[in-house]
Amino acid sequence: MNPHALIRRCLSGAAALALSAGALAVAAPGAAAQEDETDSLLIATSQEVDTFNPFKSRYTLTYNTNMMSYDTLVRAGADDYQPVPGLATDWTESADGLEWTFTIRDDATWSDGEPLTAQDVAYTYNLLIENPAIHDWNIDFSANLVSAEAPDDTTFVLTLLAPAPAEVLNRAVFVVPEHIWSAYPDPSADDANQLPLVGSGPFQVTEYKPDELIRLDANEDYWAGAPGFDEVVFDYYAETDAAVAALEAGEVDIVNGLNPAQMDALKGQDGITVNNAQGRRYVSLTINHGTVTQDGTEFGDGHPALKDPVVRTAMHTAIDKQALVDTVLDGNGTPATSLIPAIFEQWHWDGGDDLVEFDLDEANRLLDEAGYARGEDGVRTMPGGGDRLSFRFYYHADETNYATIVDFVTEWWTQIGLEIKPEPIEQGTLNDLAYLGEFDIAFSGWGVGPNPTEQLGMHTCAVLPTLTDGTERASENSYCNPEFDALHEQQKLESDPDARAEIVKEQQRMLYTDAPVIWLYYQNVMEAYRSDHVTGMLTQPAENGMITGQEGFTWSYWSAQPAGASEDGGTPAWVWITVAAAVVLVAAAGVFFVLRRRKTADERE
Amino acid sequence: MTDGMPSGTTEPADGASTEAPSAGRSERRGSSGFGRYLLKHVGGAAVSLLLVLFSSFFIFRLIAGDPIDQLTKERPVTPEQREAMRAELGLDKPLWAQFVDYITGTLSGDLGSSFQFRRPIFDLIVERLPATLLLSGTGMVLAVLLGFWIGTRSGWRQGSRFDKGHVATGLLLYSAPTFWLGMIVILVFARYLGLFPVNGMRSPDTPPEFWPQAVDIGYHLVLPVLTYTAVVYAGYLMIMRSSLLDEIGSDYLTTARAKGLRDDEVRTKHAVPNALLPTVTLVFLALGGVVNGSIVTETVFSWPGLGSLFVQSIFYPDRPVLQALFVLFSSSTILAVLGAEILYWFIDPRIRRSG
Numbered sequence: 001m002n003p004h005a006l007i008r009r010c011l012s013g014a015a016a017l018a019l020s021a022g023a024l025a026v027a028a029p030g031a032a033a034q035e036d037e038t039d040s041l042l043i044a045t046s047q048e049v050d051t052f053n054p055f056k057s058r059y060t061l062t063y064n065t066n067m068m069s070y071d072t073l074v075r076a077g078a079d080d081y082q083p084v085p086g087l088a089t090d091w092t093e094s095a096d097g098l099e100w101t102f103t104i105r106d107d108a109t110w111s112d113g114e115p116l117t118a119q120d121v122a123y124t125y126n127l128l129i130e131n132p133a134i135h136d137w138n139i140d141f142s143a144n145l146v147s148a149e150a151p152d153d154t155t156f157v158l159t160l161l162a163p164a165p166a167e168v169l170n171r172a173v174f175v176v177p178e179h180i181w182s183a184y185p186d187p188s189a190d191d192a193n194q195l196p197l198v199g200s201g202p203f204q205v206t207e208y209k210p211d212e213l214i215r216l217d218a219n220e221d222y223w224a225g226a227p228g229f230d231e232v233v234f235d236y237y238a239e240t241d242a243a244v245a246a247l248e249a250g251e252v253d254i255v256n257g258l259n260p261a262q263m264d265a266l267k268g269q270d271g272i273t274v275n276n277a278q279g280r281r282y283v284s285l286t287i288n289h290g291t292v293t294q295d296g297t298e299f300g301d302g303h304p305a306l307k308d309p310v311v312r313t314a315m316h317t318a319i320d321k322q323a324l325v326d327t328v329l330d331g332n333g334t335p336a337t338s339l340i341p342a343i344f345e346q347w348h349w350d351g352g353d354d355l356v357e358f359d360l361d362e363a364n365r366l367l368d369e370a371g372y373a374r375g376e377d378g379v380r381t382m383p384g385g386g387d388r389l390s391f392r393f394y395y396h397a398d399e400t401n402y403a404t405i406v407d408f409v410t411e412w413w414t415q416i417g418l419e420i421k422p423e424p425i426e427q428g429t430l431n432d433l434a435y436l437g438e439f440d441i442a443f444s445g446w447g448v449g450p451n452p453t454e455q456l457g458m459h460t461c462a463v464l465p466t467l468t469d470g471t472e473r474a475s476e477n478s479y480c481n482p483e484f485d486a487l488h489e490q491q492k493l494e495s496d497p498d499a500r501a502e503i504v505k506e507q508q509r510m511l512y513t514d515a516p517v518i519w520l521y522y523q524n525v526m527e528a529y530r531s532d533h534v535t536g537m538l539t540q541p542a543e544n545g546m547i548t549g550q551e552g553f554t555w556s557y558w559s560a561q562p563a564g565a566s567e568d569g570g571t572p573a574w575v576w577i578t579v580a581a582a583v584v585l586v587a588a589a590g591v592f593f594v595l596r597r598r599k600t601a602d603e604r605e
Numbered sequence: 606m607t608d609g610m611p612s613g614t615t616e617p618a619d620g621a622s623t624e625a626p627s628a629g630r631s632e633r634r635g636s637s638g639f640g641r642y643l644l645k646h647v648g649g650a651a652v653s654l655l656l657v658l659f660s661s662f663f664i665f666r667l668i669a670g671d672p673i674d675q676l677t678k679e680r681p682v683t684p685e686q687r688e689a690m691r692a693e694l695g696l697d698k699p700l701w702a703q704f705v706d707y708i709t710g711t712l713s714g715d716l717g718s719s720f721q722f723r724r725p726i727f728d729l730i731v732e733r734l735p736a737t738l739l740l741s742g743t744g745m746v747l748a749v750l751l752g753f754w755i756g757t758r759s760g761w762r763q764g765s766r767f768d769k770g771h772v773a774t775g776l777l778l779y780s781a782p783t784f785w786l787g788m789i790v791i792l793v794f795a796r797y798l799g800l801f802p803v804n805g806m807r808s809p810d811t812p813p814e815f816w817p818q819a820v821d822i823g824y825h826l827v828l829p830v831l832t833y834t835a836v837v838y839a840g841y842l843m844i845m846r847s848s849l850l851d852e853i854g855s856d857y858l859t860t861a862r863a864k865g866l867r868d869d870e871v872r873t874k875h876a877v878p879n880a881l882l883p884t885v886t887l888v889f890l891a892l893g894g895v896v897n898g899s900i901v902t903e904t905v906f907s908w909p910g911l912g913s914l915f916v917q918s919i920f921y922p923d924r925p926v927l928q929a930l931f932v933l934f935s936s937s938t939i940l941a942v943l944g945a946e947i948l949y950w951f952i953d954p955r956i957r958r959s960g
Binding site for chain 1: 668669670671673674676677680681682683684685686687689690693721722723724729732733788791792795796799802803804805806807808809810811817820821823824904905906907909913914916917922
């Protein structure tokens with residue numbers, strides 16, 4: 001046979017086969033897609049899962065899956081973080097503040113259909129009291145619990161050792177189903193609650209593929225109303241740039257953790273909405289004003305000048321925070337005063353009359369007056385001509401923003417006669433040095449929660465280390481001020497929010513004027529979503545609030561509604577056609593070569 | 606021929622009697638030679654493995670940082686909570702006790718638990734190994750085939766336009782940072798052309814049945830494999846090319862040509878088989894590298910394999926995972942090299958002769 005004719009015949013046969021196979025392939029997934037038309041809300045994430053056990057998880061991601069899977073008695077509101085009813089419809093505090101009585105709603109059910117009662121709540125709180133590992137893991141709260149009882153199905157009574165109204169109302173204790181959990185051999189185990197989770201929240205985790213996805217199915221019977229989406233999927237993107245590309249390609253619905261350049265690129269694109277919200281995070285400079293243990297033993301090698309509040313205030317005065325926001329953050333932030341960001345309007349202290357304004361002359365004047373005279377090289381020395389004021393300035397090597405800040409601040413501080421030696425350091429080493437007190441100035445930063453006690457607590461004498469080996473890391477900066485501590489205890493006991501706010505603000509004022517830490521700015525949350533696919537998401541707070549990173553309840557994902565036509569995700573039809581065609585071609589080629597081989601064999605003979 | 610033997614004198618018998626022992630002797634020498642050769646290399650590999658085992662404990666302690674910092678970086682904790690966490694992760698034990706736990710654990714197959722995932726490391730590795738084997742296995746096979754195919758042709762026609770073009774292209778890709786190339790590939794093929802998914806191994810909404818999953822994974826595999834292959838194939842190309850160049854002036858090729866063989870046949874039947882020998886090591890190293898070869902590619906494409914795991918663990922630092930992966934990566938390379946050395950005994954007569 002003429003080889004060309006053979007090839008042609010094979011090819012035409014292959015083409016026919018490919019067409020029919022392609023048609024089949026298109027039909028197959030198409031039919032499958034029709035059957036399960038699920039509305040999925042896809043959220044890009046890069047964080048790992050530590051554990052789904054709500055008593056032990058500590059990551060932001062698992063905090064989110066907990067908030068979605070389970071409920072708390074009281075939750076932080078979407079409008080302004082104020083406590084609003086969750087599983088408890090109302091609550092009363094006894095006159096001595098030791099006994100709390102909660103009315104549990106009677107319309108809540110577990111995702112397996114069982115009713116949720118006050119017995120489940122009592123079981124949950126008793127785990128905190130009685131299970132040793134769970135107790136220890138949550139010791140800051142559980143140590144104060146005496147008993148948890150459910151006299152009837154809708155009443156829950158919690159008894160405390162000492163009054164702690166803010167803790168009781170803000171603490172995220174996720175209520176778990178007794179009928180499921182009592183069967184677990186060890187409720188404190190990291191893998192105690194096996195998937196699919198049974199919870200009373202709007203979505204329950206049903207599937208987890210490490211580094212691939214976490215899937216949560218909607219709870220159609222949710223007591224506050226069924227969520228708009230059938231499922232929420234946290235989809236893994238190791239790189240934010242890849243997540244942005246996926247958002248543009250329509251493969252993911254919500255992306256956060258963006259930088260200004262990414263925000264600009266996404267702004268104005270069809271079907272994409274960017275959300276530049278006020279954030280809960282501050283960036284600060286920790287000043288080594290002397291690292292001490294509980295019993296007053298000093299350790300570390302901080303510069304002696306930094307012990308002087310005047311020097312710290314002068315340094316504070318010589319920082320133009322607005323300029324940092326404008327240049328480093330491209331305007332996406334707010335200059336900071338103290339440690340509670342402006343997003344928590346109720347607790348935030350705005351500086352009042354004590355506000356430090358950027359003024360290099362004033363800073364120089366402060367140092368001159370305090371006797372820090374300039375030497376020949378322009379660098380000041382200790383009063384009476386001792387050490388030069390030469391400070392090590394440590395920043396995180398992986399934070400490009402910090403490098404820019406260091407450039408600016410070094411420039412300003414040089415102008416007030418300080419010698420600054422910037423040094424980028426890997427974050428683990430930087431932490432090690434910071435807790436050993438072996439630094440002069442170092443970067444720090446925290447995400448702040450709705451209860452100010454957490455952040456303020458890091459500046460109390462009680463959390464100072466007992467050893468000098470740098471392993472005890474609960475104190476942010478060895479700050480210890482009995483006056484501050486007294487106020488701290490007072491605010492913990494105060495039930496009246498306004499009165500408490502006054503105390504909290506006074507604490508912030510103290511930290512601000514003592515300046516063991518200089519707070520630079522509150523960073524905006526930069527996120528973007530497919531507004532052609534998702535709509536109606538509640539932000540927290542209501543005004544200029546965020547979608548991701550919510551606290552107390554997952555308001556945004558619960559309220560999200562599908563918009564427009566759902567995306568036809570999955571494998572596109574052309575891939576199936578290509579695969580089918582490839583299979584056919586390979587088969588055809590096989591046939592062709594067999595035939596040719598037979599033919600050449602014929603020739604040889 | 607043998608038919609004629611018995612008709613001879615006693616000589617054949619003598620011959621047989623003199624030859625038989627000598628054959629036996631040479632065989633015995635051969636087997637003991639192989640035994641010694643094997644012992645030497647297995648012993649070397651065992652020593653290397655032990656060194657890896659010991660050093661991996663200390664290497665990753667050089668990465669500064671307290672794992673508890675990571676665990677508590679979202680929310681401040683009290684000193685008591687930190688203590689509880691330290692105790693649960695086993696960090697409150699003295700260093701020597703941690704070392705003993707690690708050695709006895711690893712030797713008995715218990716790799717311990719990850720700090721960040723808080724799950725047995727063995728499970729983490731088993732979950733991620735198939736993804737890694739799929740990505741770097743496919744990439745490696747393609748790279749070797751492509752490299753050898755182009756390499757032989759480049760070497761055969763040294764200085765030709767084909768040779769110059771391919772060497773230049775190969776080296777350009779070889780020197781491109783994988784990370785950068787991966788992002789470019791994503792931008793072009795996923796973001797702008799929209800032909801392939803941005804990253805991951807499968808879409809969340811793919812039906813769980815075998816075929817849809819297989820096709821979807823294959824679909825997601827295209828860009829990472831493309832990136833991976835593009836970066837590494839030049840290595841094989843260059844080795845194959847230079848290996849062929851070494852053979853090209855040989856007498857046996859002239860002989861083959863003199864016999865009137867076509868150029869293609871001289872290349873494929875005579876030159877290539879001889880040129881392949883030096884590349885055996887390379888292929889075995891490649892096999893060893895399949896386990897750990899695609900760390901950067903996996904990270905760029907969020908491919909859920911061992912490479913991604915390794916990178917996540919460095920940032921933590923999740924020392925138990927790093928230790929286990931380091932031992933796994935190193936031992937796969939050590940074993941692959943051992944395999945190559947054993948194979949050499951059989952395919953390269955020179956080694957047998959040198960004992």
